[in-house]
Amino acid sequence: MPNLYLIPTSLGECDFSRILPAYNTGIVTALRYFIVEDVRTARRFLKKSNPAIDIDSLTFYVLNQHTSPEELSGFLKPMFDGNDIGVLSEAGCPAIADPGADVVAIAQRHNFTVVPLVGPSSILLSLMASGFNGQSFAFVGYLPIQPDERSKALKKLESRAYSENQSQIFIETPYRNMKMLEEILRVCQPATRLCIAADITLETEFIKTNTVKEWKTKLPELSKRPCIFILYKS
Template sequence: MKEALLYLIPTTLGSTPVDRVLPAHNIRIVSGLRHFIVENIRTARRFLKQCDTKIDIDSLTFYELNEHTDRHHISAYLEPIRRGESVGIISEAGCPAIADPGADVVAIAQGEKIKVVPLVGPSSLLMAVMASGFNGQSFAFHGYLPIDGGERIKMLKRVENRAYSENQTQLFIETPYRNRKLAEEILQHCRAETLLCIAMNISCEDEYIVTKPVKAWRDNLPDMHKKPTVFLIYR
């Protein structure tokens, strides 16, 4: 019997056509699966239709995994694999298990010695590092910074210090509607000479990736409202 696998299926980072960022091999894999673990069923169904217009969406089984999911239920999502059927994990954008709840499923699969297969696809974090001009040999991703203003400023200063003391690129993200506020805090609390890269809508038609010293960004921030953005700082 063919081995049942857990596939990590990257999605597009925006409205980019599937064939621009995903290889044909991914489409073949997706078309052969009948079980998917997803953050949002509606957007996952739309993505699958973009991959293969002939796919019978109603014949598929979806398991929803997001901040509302009871973590005690996650192991059951792998039941198809235990009975010999492969399963795919689909993120809302980019690569599953990177700043994504899919990591919890992967951890269970690894613990059960289920083979995990990551498929090729766009990662906004890696693409931002590639295009920033910053250190690509040593970098740290901090996810979302604290919501509390005082704690967020402390964290900003901490990661900035790491950029200088460890010669390490620092990455973080924010909820898109709060991008502007975070950018303004970086300009207010980081050193004037610290380099800041703002990477927005990566791989999309209106992609924007620009690096400047903090002082050069002052009074010169782009429109970031509701645009998926990666912030990177470096010495």
Template sequence: MNNTKGTLYLIPTRLGDNPPLEVLPISIKKVIEDLDYYIVENEKTARRFIKRISPSKSQPTLKLQVLNKYTTEAERNTYLNSCLEGISIGLLSEAGCPAIADPGAEIVKLAHQMDIKVVPLVGPSSILLALMGSGMNGQSFTFNGYLPIDKSERKAKLKTLERLSSEHNQAQIFIETPYRNMKMLEDLADTLHPNTNVCVACDLTLPTEFIKTKSASEWKHNKEDLHKRPSIFIIQKD
């Protein structure tokens, strides 16, 4: 067996269907051209992405392992075995950066346990891009993932996040299933204090990109259609 372990490369992908090298550095292309082993969320979209980045790369030589909610712990624990044999592996997200609001975090944790070198590569993170464009506190912030679906529980959570944002001068970031974006914005406008700042960052890095921070009361008059458009929401009460 090769005593030199391979490396786990964390490879960012696009946030939408724009030309890859408009939003990704050339280093991504170089790494993909060197790798044949990948851990991915969806084989079809991963192959399409790799082909867009490196059209000349042989697809039949690619060895893809699928990591999603159906992957068992026993399966996942074998995914880095090739690294132990000296073969480097790329971890691909479906959108944005691996391991950030992404199941790849478990693979990265496993790599550290197996003393495998981890190399995160530069690429777009919708969470950080939204925070950058929000005007809210970039020194102290929390990503909360998805909020409860139940209406009363969601409103209670929003009030809790609003209170935390005020007490700690902290931006509170969260996401929603795209087809519920408009309902989320309605709840934000109806539930939060009228002066609480609310940022909506939508279609980041795409031609249809929309980023706007307004008070909760101002969002009551929203005319932007967010339906089925990937969005990040950030709130902060002064």
């Protein structure tokens, strides 16, 4: 039975030996078919994983917001012919805040073996370092862009952090990070705790937990940096 390998990638420019097991390289090197978010990024990752890989001999299927259901179904055709396939996201773990879940669902329906490989997840790494509740947490992805709706969403997450004793994890497009931070500090209670985790696993990694009141005295520079925000009760 062929395998669908979910292959984590780096969260930025870093030493792969720090974040990815050597076992992954063996798996990647043996594969000839890949479902990827971006071909150029995938080729760069594969070549860095193993410079000896013959990139031109590989087949890539692009999975993004423009991929139709009909195209998606055809991506697993090599598996019906007995071939393994790898799924690569742009950064981090496939199917977690990234495309891939629909492909996995199709593979599961056809009883193919799905193999998640070990690698960095910014969501879990930030939660581990936050000091917040790691037994009950929610990842809610992106919040609304419109200011009024975003404020309501933040208040709702803060309320859940208190009423359910639950860590509330969310993200923002890097160039809007500072606007998000300013909104959090405006909307949330002074005693509510906020963990900001930026550039995780990179040399410029920054992970810090403060109260909203404490953050107001000194704002970190988050523009264009991949970032995770976590709210939790005081």
